Amino acid sequence: MMSGKKLRIWGTIGVALAVTVSAAAITATDAIKQRQQAMEGVRDGLMTLGAIAKKEQAFDAGVVKASAAKIADHLAEAAELFPAGSDKGEVQTWSKPEIWTDRENFDEIFKTTVQAAVDMQSVSEAEAFPPALGKLGSGCKSCHDLYRIPKQ
Ligand code: HEC
Numbered sequence: 790m791m792s793g794k795k796l797r798i799w800g801t802i803g804v805a806l807a808v809t810v811s812a813a814a815i816t817a818t819d820a821i822k823q824r825q826q827a828m829e830g831v832r833d834g835l836m837t838l839g840a841i842a843k844k845e846q847a848f849d850a851g852v853v854k855a856s857a858a859k860i861a862d863h864l865a866e867a868a869e870l871f872p873a874g875s876d877k878g879e880v881q882t883w884s885k886p887e888i889w890t891d892r893e894n895f896d897e898i899f900k901t902t903v904q905a906a907v908d909m910q911s912v913s914e915a916e917a918f919p920p921a922l923g924k925l926g927s928g929c930k931s932c933h934d935l936y937r938i939p940k941q
Pocket of ligand 1: 821824825826828829831832835860881882883884885895896898899902925926928929930932933936937
């Protein structure tokens with residue numbers, strides 16, 4: 790059973806979870822490919838938010854909401870794509886082995902970052918945007934710093 794606290798956290802991201810794939814019967818190679826693809830979806834969403842932050846694009850609450858939803862969905866999807874044994878496969882992975890020895894912390898960062906993307910969806914004013922983006926971006930960074938081998 791999930792604890793009450795966990796249920797509340799997941800309840801707020803129910804929409805994101807609805808698109809979560811079941812990773813039960815997936816091969817390591819497929820898991821690696823699919824999580825990389827999901828992370829690319831996450832990056833696409835963040836690029837749009839980055840363009841707004843740099844004022845290359847005007848602040849638009851609708852665009853922010855859609856981009857943040859895309860990020861939340863793809864992150865929640867990626868979170869399910871690190872099954873045991875997928876530290877290597879037939880394609881290259883940049884995931885560090887520590888993910889599978891330090892799983893609780895890894896999952897916790899996923900949860901916090903998904904929550905930051907969910908919170909971003911209700912940012913309706915330009916002033917609230919930079920701090921919300923800071924929170925979201927630091928989620929990406931803290932996980933990548935610990936658990937992702939940098940690409941050359
Ligand atoms: C809880 C951990 C975690 C969080 C949070 C996270 N990532 Fe990742 N990300 C990873 C790991 C691990 C990989 C390496 C996947 C692999 O190669 O197996 C990765 C890979 C990527 C990649 C490369 C995909 C590819 O094609 O190889 C991009 C881009 C990316 N993440 C963007 C983001 C962005 C943007 C955010 C924040 C909005 C984010 N990630 C949040 C763990 C995380």
